[in-house]
Amino acid sequence: MDVTQVIPSRAGARQAIPLRERGRVRDRVREFARDPVGMFRRSLTELPFDYPPKVIIIADIMTFVIGVAATVQRHAYFPTALPLVAVLLLFVSVPAFCLLGVVPNPATLGVCGMAAAALFLLQPVSTDVAPFVLVIIVGEVAAIASVRVGVAVAIGAVAELVAFDMVGHVLWSADNERFEGMPMYSIGVVLGLMCGLMLQYQRRFLYQERHYQDMRAAHAAEEERRRIAREVHDVIAHSLSITLLHLTAARHALETDRDVDEAVEALVDAERLGRQAMADIRRTVGLLDKRPSKLVPEPSVGDIDDLVGDFVRAGLDVRYRCTDDLSPVSAAVGLALYRIGQESLANVVKHAPGATASVVLAVDDATAALTVTNTLPGGLPAQRGHGMGLSGMWQRTELLGGRLTAGPSEDGWSVRAEFPLATTKSWVSCPLPGLLADAAAALPPIGSRPRNILREGA
Template identity: 80%
Template sequence: MRDRLAAFARDPIGTFQRSLTELPFDYPPKVIVIADIATFVIGVAATVQRHAYFPTAVPLIAMLLLFLSVPAFCLFGVVPNPATLGLCGMGAAALFLLQPVAADFAPFVLVIVVGEVAALASVRVGAAVAVGAIAELVAFDIAGNVLWSADTERFSGLPMYGMGIVLGFMCGLMLQYQRRFLYRERHYQDMRAAQAAEEERRRIAREVHDVIAHSLSITLLHLTAARHALETDRDVDEAVEALVDAERLGRQAMADIRRTVGLLDKRPAKLAPEPSVGDIEDLVGDFVRAGLDVRYRCTDDLSPVTAAVGLALYRIGQESLANVVKHAPGATATVLLTVDDATAALTVVNTLPAGLPAQRGNGMGLSGMWQRAELLGGRLTAGPAEDGWSVRAEFPLVASKAWLHCPLPGLFLDATTAVREGVTPPEQPPSLGAPAWRTMREGA
């Protein structure tokens, strides 16, 4: 207490501001200051109205009682609570009403006090204080009619003041609900921010996985070709050419990884164009130069394909060809790209060398492709074909023509396929739905 008094003596304004910030209420200090200023103005107006009663000190005592909580908190650290606010406000209003005047401002003290209590306390406590304030006005109205003579100024305007108290209670209640809704919205924003961050981490993981899988697959093919050229033909030029291509792809992969990981940095990163549907031909060319027997076919106009769909098609084709190199060495593959006014589809089919079973992997490749398709409202099917393995991705190009689906058929197809083939369907991320098209069909 001694420290508080000394601090208040040195810097009263700063001490008062710091005390306001220490209040346990969730409202900004300005709101509390504005309510106190309004109470002070009404109290002064009610005191001035009673100048005819001077030199009695009843109005001054009412003012002190009205602001008893302010010096008690600033000097002694006593935090005002709804009970003390309500009792002090009702007591000050009663002292004012003991000396009635015409067009009295004093009952408006009850309006502000009831609003403050309703904004701080529960609904029951606020309603109880409001009922008590109205009961106080009714009591003074009855006392004026019974006890005071006709020549004496009487308390009047009970209906108007009563409705003012109800209005103050509603305003305080709205402030409290607004505070609750604000905190609830902040909580939802934190949840959405966490979900967005998690989705961004998954997206970066997919990008890094696709880049590394693609670059390492082609680099290993080039290194294998170089080793084969040196071991069998002693063709140094061919080996050097393969090593140069491997070096080029490695540098390109490092640049892609730096750009992708740079998304995690808060500093602005250099903008670089993402791969698009038009780069699929160059992608196939990289695999061809690395030694993979792959053919590419596309005769359609690629201009209707959006950037997001083009990137998804590129990454799906990249991952599919990398899986061919990793899981089916020596296979032949065909990449078919078809585009019309409504859809864009990419099909990658590869053969399986003799004695190599068609097995689904457990890595991030297929799950990443499914996630890309789901995020853009597309369809993806992947599974054994008649003579090998097939991956087909299809995306709508017009938002209004996006496919509608019911989750129950998809769950039924996944379950029946798993029972028939003895394969567990791929696990679905909890933040996404269960589209009907997310199935893996044997013999597709």
């Protein structure tokens, strides 16, 4: 973004209202006579220039001080009124704006300032301060106008100084000889131009930074919405998958065996999981509320055991193995592993009904890896899904600097998520995937309606 093209605008600033809409001049004069300070402050807030009122007041005070000092220096020329007329020209924009609603613009400020300086210089004095009027005026114009206009006014001011120096009306010494003062004042005009440009660029950079902050806030809000969407999706997919398995088991028990007790047991589990899912959804959606919600711990890597148990009780043929210490796994990595395992098993129920699955969790000093594999019964095609589940797993893995592989394997479908546990240690290649697959294949099979989880080496 080119900062020179940023147009600042003060939030809540009011534009100058035309005279016909703001009342008659007489009413404004009465208001100014009744409360001049209050009306001056209100007029400052109506200026279209995006600067704090203090900056404008300080510039006016400095102009007034220089004008008064230049007038006092010319006391020997009294009773001529040229210095007084010059001071009036310097401040003609103030009553014009307060009483008539005429907004100061670079043209009027530049012309009036250069005319006032010319009137001062028509009466030369020693060590004159009048040329500093041009420094203030050039700075003001550069602060509110474009760079071209500011440079043009600065060139005009320097040309005015050069013209008066050439005709001998600037800085006369006691012996009526001129001395080199014009270069000093010209440099002062250039410095005034630079100060005005710095003020303008400062405000523009400020608004550019505010724009970037708004963009970052919007991006953070979008990421938070995505995170909540992933959480809600994982909770719903998991709960519905297991609930459907329980309902299928209950229907099967009633249709085939007339086993009411087994059907009731399956319905009770489905009800429990449904209530748990509703509580999780309320907690996740509660993150969008501004009010503080009850803090509930997020699932961790230690809850994968219970997660697999829910699927086992629902009738999914799944084996789970974990022989390592889970203490090195952080809360963030543990939540990611839990959600990935949850989504993977839910996909098995959804896309491969009747399949057998295995869940293997391996943790060492450097990495934590979760591998979920399942068969594809009935010759189901091994196709990648295009829903939210797989993309959500990819996002979780990338946020934590891990690796995720999902696709067809030798026996069906495999999902593997691997996360680093120590940032100081680099990834190393090892035959861990093959070992885990062999270990999963070596586990004894479980019936179609398992009731317990088999753990080896626990």
